[in-house]
Amino acid sequence: MGVSSADVQRLFLQAILSRRILSQKLAAKIWEKCIDAVKEANETVDIEYRADRNSWDNFVTSVNEALNPLDLEFAHLHDEVSGKEMYAVVNRKGDEIAQLATEYTATEIAYFKAVLEQIMLAPNESFCVSAMACLREVNSLKTNMTKSQAETTLSSFVARGWLLKSKLGRYSLSTRTVLELQIYLRNTYEGELLDCTICMELVTRGIACYTNQCKTRMHTHCFNNFKRRHHQCPSCSQSWTEANLAKLRPVGEPAYREGQDLNQRRARRKSTGDDDEDEEDEEERDYENGDDAEPEPSQSQPAATQQKSKGKRKAAREASEEAEEQEESPPPQTQTQRRRSSRR
Numbered sequence: 001m002g003v004s005s006a007d008v009q010r011l012f013l014q015a016i017l018s019r020r021i022l023s024q025k026l027a028a029k030i031w032e033k034c035i036d037a038v039k040e041a042n043e044t045v046d047i048e049y050r051a052d053r054n055s056w057d058n059f060v061t062s063v064n065e066a067l068n069p070l071d072l073e074f075a076h077l078h079d080e081v082s083g084k085e086m087y088a089v090v091n092r093k094g095d096e097i098a099q100l101a102t103e104y105t106a107t108e109i110a111y112f113k114a115v116l117e118q119i120m121l122a123p124n125e126s127f128c129v130s131a132m133a134c135l136r137e138v139n140s141l142k143t144n145m146t147k148s149q150a151e152t153t154l155s156s157f158v159a160r161g162w163l164l165k166s167k168l169g170r171y172s173l174s175t176r177t178v179l180e181l182q183i184y185l186r187n188t189y190e191g192e193l194l195d196c197t198i199c200m201e202l203v204t205r206g207i208a209c210y211t212n213q214c215k216t217r218m219h220t221h222c223f224n225n226f227k228r229r230h231h232q233c234p235s236c237s238q239s240w241t242e243a244n245l246a247k248l249r250p251v252g253e254p255a256y257r258e259g260q261d262l263n264q265r266r267a268r269r270k271s272t273g274d275d276d277e278d279e280e281d282e283e284e285r286d287y288e289n290g291d292d293a294e295p296e297p298s299q300s301q302p303a304a305t306q307q308k309s310k311g312k313r314k315a316a317r318e319a320s321e322e323a324e325e326q327e328e329s330p331p332p333q334t335q336t337q338r339r340r341s342s343r344r
Contacts, residue, residue, distance in 0.1 A: 003042035008034045009066055016074070017089060021161065021176045024076065024085035028056055077182075079175045080205040083221030090180045103160065107143045108153050112162065114140055115154075119173060119204075120189045125249075126256040127204040128170040170253055173204050194251065197234055198222040205252035210244070211236045217251055 011034040016022060022030075028051070035049050049055065063074045071093035079086055104112065114137040118129045131154070138150045145153075154171070157163040161176040178185070182202065186193060194203040194217045207223050209216035216235040218226065231240050238244075249255065 003038055003045060005038065005045055005047050007038050007041075008047065009063055011037060012063065013067075013089070016087070021086055021088040021179065024056075024087060027087045031056070031059060075179060075182075077175070077179050077201050078199065078219070078221070080178075080203070080219050081221075083219070086175050086179060088176065088179050090182075092183065104153075104156075107141070107145055108156075110141055110143065111137065111145060111150060111153055112157060115157075115163070115171065116173075116177075119171065120185070120192050122256075124255045124257055125194065125208065125251045126253060127251070128166070128172040128253045128256055131169050131171070134171060166253055168253070170256065172253060178202050178204070196222055198226055203251055206250075208249040208251050209233045209236060209238065210247035210249055211238045214238070 008031075012031055015030045015034065016027060019026075032049065032051070035047050038045055039047065060074055060076075067073060067089070071091065072089055073092050074087060075090045076085055076087045078084065115129065115134050118133060118137065119127055122129055131151075134154055135147050135150050138145050138147055154163070158165045158171075161174050163171045163177065164174045165171055185202070195201065196203045196206065196219050197216045198218055199222050201219070203217045203219060206217060206219040208214075208218075211233065214233060214236040216233050226234070227240065227245075232238060233240060240248075
């Protein structure tokens with residue numbers, strides 16, 4: 001089979017798949033080189049090429065039409081820090097976290113998801129987590145991963161572009177993770193996600209309006225472009241004069257507060273307004289802390305008194321249970337209700 005214009009797409013896909021994520025400028029240059037390669041192989045091939053945005057968008061559309069039967073997409077978003085437009089071929093079907101399976105074991109994927117959760121649920125919209133907090137996640141996994149192995153895996157996540165590590169040693173989401181796992185993030189952390197008020201892309205680094213309850217969140221590069229023409233918040237219309245700009249709150253690592261990792265337990269998403277679930281979660285934390293355990297006998301208390309006290313408590317519990325069984329009028333209480341009653 002001879003060389004045809006369709007080979008441009010094939011060469012282009014081969015080139016970008018070997019790079020995983022790349023800028024729009026580099027992707028457009030690769031497209032141009034692919035056209036040159038096809039024309040060199042067959043001078044009679046007629047390929048229309050113009051170095052403008054409209055031609056690029058049309059080419060991306062044709063690439064995605066070819067990828068669509070495979071549930072893949074040549075997707076793009078802007079880097080949160082630089083504002084550069086970035087592209088990658090991403091999976092658009094199923095559990096996006098499974099894309100890591102080609103590089104990592106099931107245990108390492110589970111560890112990545114645990115670290116990812118702590119980043120997404122970090123307090124104060126800081127979207128970052130310390131190395132120590134990452135290593136604590138090993139204890140939550142029902143595996144035999146050691147902390148030494150976890151350290152090696154964390155380094156691998158950074159080296160392969162899944163996580164970023166700051167100069168202060170804190171881990172956050174990379175552009176690659178936000179781009180390739182965006183569907184997973186939106187489905188899993190819908191209540192925790194922040195979207196840029198200007199570009200509507202995911203925000204894990206940027207600024208927030210200083211007005212209470214205002215929903216404005218922006219990437220820094222979006223904010224810089226916005227403030228050149230506007231001097232008030234797009235949501236609450238609060239004046240953003242030069243004097244007030246210092247009040248803008250950070251989103252991302254600058255929002256981190258000293259000690260938040262030490263106080264942060266594994267925050268789990270739960271429905272609000274359900275007192276029973278809240279109470280059960282509280283008791284589970286008490287149990288983990290040892291607060292719900294039988295009190296240790298005092299060193300100064302005689303052994304006979306300790307035994308007698310235990311016997312009285314046992315007899316009291318048995319009498320209480322027998323009395324409850326004899327009551328007929330009240331409806332049976334749930335375990336949670338009995339705990340509430342005993343507390344009162």
